[in-house]
Amino acid sequence: MTSTATLRERQCTPQQDALSDAQVTALLPLLDGWQRDHQSITRTFSFPDYVATLAFVNAIAPMIHEQDHHPELTVTYNRCVVRYNTHSVNDGKGGLSDNDFICAARIDAIYQQAA
Numbered sequence: 105m106t107s108t109a110t111l112r113e114r115q116c117t118p119q120q121d122a123l124s125d126a127q128v129t130a131l132l133p134l135l136d137g138w139q140r141d142h143q144s145i146t147r148t149f150s151f152p153d154y155v156a157t158l159a160f161v162n163a164i165a166p167m168i169h170e171q172d173h174h175p176e177l178t179v180t181y182n183r184c185v186v187r188y189n190t191h192s193v194n195d196g197k198g199g200l201s202d203n204d205f206i207c208a209a210r211i212d213a214i215y216q217q218a219a
């Protein structure tokens with residue numbers, strides 16, 4: 105069984121196989137504030153204002169680039185909704201993979217460091 109600390113130290117790798125529902129259910133409690141939404145996981149991060157919201161986006165960008173795993177980001181005045189899924193699994197139809205949980209845990213760590 106993996107831990108939050110292990111998850112955020114792992115590196116994304118090419119994925120073909122989606123996680124099972126049981127695997128997703130087991131991994132989700134290791135993350136802070138993330139929810140499953142069909143074939144994605146999402147978390148809403150809140151900030152005092154727009155500059156702080158954009159600073160968060162800039163803080164997570166190098167990790168996203170380094171891991172080559174890119175979330176959908178919805179940026180509003182004082183919120184950023186981060187949505188992760190993996191395009192390559194389920195024969196290209198998309199779904200959840202280890203990469204989504206690795207990056208979600210890494211984003212949680214960056215957010216905590218900045219707080």
Ligand SMILES: C[C@H](O)[C@H](O)[C@H]1CNC2=NC(N)=NC(=O)C2=N1
Nearest residue numbers: 172173174175188189190191192
């Ligand atoms: C070739 C490259 O690794 C892939 O296209 C990456 C890029 N970023 C990605 N981001 C996300 N969210 N899912 C992917 O499957 C994905 N694949």
